Amino acid sequence: MMTPLTVGEAGHVRYTYRLRASSTARAALRAEWDRCRWLWNECVARSMKAYAEGETCGPARLDKMLTEARSTTPWLAEGSSVPQQQLIRDFGKSRAKAQRDIKERLPMHRRAGMPQCKKKHEALPTLNYTKRGFRLKGGRLHLSGGVVLTVVWSRDLPAAPSSVRVYQDGVGHWYCSFVVPTVVQPLPKTGRVLGVDWGVKQTATTTSDAHDLPHPEHGKKAHKKLARYDRMMARRKPKKGQAASKGYREAKKWRAKTYAKIARQRQDTGRKWAKRAVTDHDAIAVEDFRPKFLAKSSLARKAADAAIGATKRALIEMGRKHGRHIRLVHPAHTTMDCASCGARTKHALPLSERTYTCTACGAVSPRDKNSARVMLIRAGLNPAGVEGIRPPGALLPEAA
Ligand SMILES: [Zn+2]
Secondary structure (H helix, E strand, C coil): CCCCEECCCCCEEEEEEEEECCHHHHHHHHHHHHHHHHHHHHHHHHHHHHHHCCCCCCHHHHHHHHHHHHHHCHHHHCCCHHHHHHHHHHHHHHHHHHHHHHHCCCCHHHCCCCCCCCCCCCCCCEEEEEHHHEEEECCEEEECCCEEEEECCCCCCCCCCCEEEEEECCCCCEEEEEEEECCCCCCCCCCCEEEEEECCCEEEEECCHHHCEECCCHHHHHHHHHHHHHHHHHHHCCCCCCCCCHHHHHHHHHHHHHHHHHHHHHHHHHHHHHHHHHHHCCEEEEECCCCCCCCCCCHHHHHHHHHHHHHHHHHHHHHHHCCCEEEEECCCCCCCECCCCCCECCCCCCCCCCEEECCCCCCEEEHHHHHHHHHHHHCCCCHHHCCCCCCCCCCCCCCC
16 A cells, blocks of 8 residues: 655745846856866865775765865865855765665666766856855845845745855856745635646646646747757857857857746746645645656657646645645556546556546546546545535436
8 A cells, every 4th residue: 555645744945036146246156156166076086086096085075175175275265165065065965866876776867977077168056055154134145255145035035044045047147045944824724625637638637627737838839949049059069179159158048048938937837726726625635746758758748747847846835835735646557546446457548548437337537537536545535525526325416
């Protein structure tokens, strides 16, 4: 028996805002990032050397390396120590994860790679500051090292943040992302539950027709644009060992801009849907979908996967925010089980088969609606709390 995971408990959540940075501040952030990038590459080189010599390069050794590097390299010591220490920690974590994956013999495509060098024009700046490394004063973000940034407060920060990440995206915009403890904003009880199945044609098929979410196809209009940028990049692609041309970097930037816009639209659609689903239901059972991102999958499949991913994340976040129970159900066999009697068909239904017909009890229902109900049952929720489904024993409605 698979136990669904409840993700309604308190935790942490990120709040992200655009930053307005003066040219001085931008230059200072860039300099901080150059130092961190240098340090990261130094970590890569040292840990490779240690590995070649049959030694381990653990956290203590990395910490020592930072202390030494800061005392012998004045340029490094000019920068704040907070993001540098955080970077050393991140490096250690990232390498430990890669080593664990090798040890567990995960298949290659699921393994986290060993941390790689960060190249000047490719790696996007990211700086992490723990509590002692930043301060909010008069609505502005003060970073250790003397950088002051104006935050565009698009929504209120609900609690005091424990850390902040300052980063630049592929388009060149700067953002800050605060980690804050979740503050639950309870909603009135509804007595209703919802089962959700993810799909390609319809992002979410639910046990309530009013809450189905058609695939928004955000990428479709931008598809032509993306294809054009891809061709431009291919044409301007730098030869091996050569630095990328300005034209290449520009095309790359436009492409990133288009992708970022699609991602924003997906997130927006996901959040609006999640708000409605969470407002109207006390508990929601949802397929714990994990995209495979296989190289061979079609563009439509990739777009659908991305939409599902964004919607699922929005639902979990919204559930947490409002203290609702979101239960993640393991996806195995959900298309094979009958929601009425629980019988399992011998073979998975082919995708072309849109109707589920149970050979055991004779129940007939649209395939995705059946799966959505299976989610509820697997999560241990009572389907009687579903709209439009008669509790057992209820009379059939009289023919009109
Ligand atoms: Zn059945």
